[in-house]
Amino acid sequence: xxTLYRNPSILSNSxxxxxxxxxxxxxxxxxxxxxxxxxxxxxxxxxxKRVCGDRMMAVTMPCHSHPEDRQHAELVARxxxxxxxxVDLTATYDTLRAAIPAQGSEGAKLATANLKPRLRxxxxxxxxxxxxxxxxxxxxxVELTVGYFTKYGDSGVDLLPLGDLLKGxxxxxxxxxxxxxxxxxxxxxxxxxxxxxxEGEMGVTYDxxxxxxxxxxxxxxxxxxVERSRARSEHKRNMPPxxxxxxTKQA
Numbered sequence: 001x002x003t004l005y006r007n008p009s010i011l012s013n014s015x016x017x018x019x020x021x022x023x024x025x026x027x028x029x030x031x032x033x034x035x036x037x038x039x040x041x042x043x044x045x046x047x048x049k050r051v052c053g054d055r056m057m058a059v060t061m062p063c064h065s066h067p068e069d070r071q072h073a074e075l076v077a078r079x080x081x082x083x084x085x086x087v088d089l090t091a092t093y094d095t096l097r098a099a100i101p102a103q104g105s106e107g108a109k110l111a112t113a114n115l116k117p118r119l120r121x122x123x124x125x126x127x128x129x130x131x132x133x134x135x136x137x138x139x140x141x142v143e144l145t146v147g148y149f150t151k152y153g154d155s156g157v158d159l160l161p162l163g164d165l166l167k168g169x170x171x172x173x174x175x176x177x178x179x180x181x182x183x184x185x186x187x188x189x190x191x192x193x194x195x196x197x198x199e200g201e202m203g204v205t206y207d208x209x210x211x212x213x214x215x216x217x218x219x220x221x222x223x224x225x226v227e228r229s230r231a232r233s234e235h236k237r238n239m240p241p242x243x244x245x246x247x248t249k250q251a
Contacts, residue, residue: 004214008172012047015161019051022159023134030055031159032133034120035084037072039174039184040138044161046177048136049080058082059127061120063089066194072183079180085127089119117153125156134158140165142209146226147233148202155236166214167206 023029031048035041035058048056060073070086077084093115102108124135137157139149141164149155162170167188174184188198188206199205204222212218212226 005169005172008176011169011173012176015047016051019161026134030133031136032057032124032128033136034124035060035073037069040140040162040170042076042179042183043170043174044136044138045082046080047161049082059085059087061087061089061123063093063116075180076183087123093119114150114153117150121153121156136161139163140167140170142167146229147236151236166210168210
């Protein structure tokens with residue numbers, strides 16, 4: 001096993017203990033996760049099942065999604081015997097898009113794509129509040145560091161079980177937990193539009209990002225991408241700035 005990554009058995013035990021502690025502190029709540037058909041959400045779902053048993057829920061929320069994503073989400077649900085709810089957001093998305101005047105700007109494509117994770121966030125929180133669950137996110141250390149997530153979308157969560165894990169550690173943990181091979185082997189994608197992949201959009205590979213974050217090693221292109229992305233996305237990791245007013249004298 002590469003020394004770049006930590007032992008997956010230790011990672012699994014640590015995350016499970018952490019989840020139990022956080023759920024207990026919240027009043028013995030269970031967990032809910034959006035099951036996208038990708039590796040990160042599959043790992044979170046499998047860990048929640050081990051920790052919560054029937055006090056967890058997986059939700060797949062297709063929205064003009066590739067059919068394979070739903071197929072892989074259902075494959076994971078069957079494999080781990082997860083309680084799965086399907087909430088099709090396609091019509092909701094279409095209605096919202098039709099209600100918003102189109103500007104045709106360069107940012108329109110990404111703004112439109114980001115509606116999907118934001119609608120999914122709303123759905124998960126509705127279900128979580130209704131069922132007394134905590135929303136568990138699927139972001140890993142790489143995504144959180146470079147800001148590769150949607151503000152108030154997939155970052156809108158209560159807990160981030162994988163937040164300290166490199167992408168390679170997620171893969172190794174997935175293998176340990178028994179995540180089906182088609183889910184582990186597929187190219188990582190946020191599913192924002194047809195043909196979109198994480199590495200294609202970022203222009204660097206997860207292996208390169210893992211090595212840079214773990215050891216500070218990497219080509220100048222990788223270092224520049226990480227540091228530039230980290231600075232540009234700082235607002236995503238912080239609470240909104242608060243305008244504080246000091247004492248004022250009355251006129």
